[in-house]
Amino acid sequence: MTDVTPLVTANAQVIQAYTNRGFRISGNEYLGAVLVVQDKVVPLDVASVTQLTAANFDALDGTGTTYLIIGAGKSAMLDVAIMQKLKAKGIVAEIMEIGAACRTYNVLRTEGRMMAAALIPAGVPAD
Numbered sequence: 001m002t003d004v005t006p007l008v009t010a011n012a013q014v015i016q017a018y019t020n021r022g023f024r025i026s027g028n029e030y031l032g033a034v035l036v037v038q039d040k041v042v043p044l045d046v047a048s049v050t051q052l053t054a055a056n057f058d059a060l061d062g063t064g065t066t067y068l069i070i071g072a073g074k075s076a077m078l079d080v081a082i083m084q085k086l087k088a089k090g091i092v093a094e095i096m097e098i099g100a101a102c103r104t105y106n107v108l109r110t111e112g113r114m115m116a117a118a119l120i121p122a123g124v125p126a127d
Helices: 054-060 080-088 098-110
Strands: 015-018 022-025 028-031 034-037 040-043 067-072 092-097 115-119
Touching: 015 098, 015 115, 022 034, 028 040, 034 054, 054 080, 054 115, 067 098, 080 092, 092 098, 098 115
Parallel strands: 067 092, 067 115
Antiparallel strands: 015 022, 022 028, 034 040, 034 115
């Protein structure tokens, strides 16, 4: 049998599963939106891309992140002002469907890329 498990650093966060309510990342369950930054997961208090603010990405400061994937609905768009603020910090942001975002994040992290993912599930988490 050939092992195809991706090689990642010990602290790297790996997105294992997603639902319309949350995510399983490196064995931990998260309800609602999250920001995955190399070795940590930061909960985001948003239910859609339109609720994101530049402050939601402050956790990226000082991490060396150059690429941000935003996983959300199929027709989601990020505010232009937020995109410009990220670009001024040297971060390129791209929005894609949640499943594609999870897969892309995992692949690029195994390549050692300095990146992050903001993931917003389709459903609303329970109180």
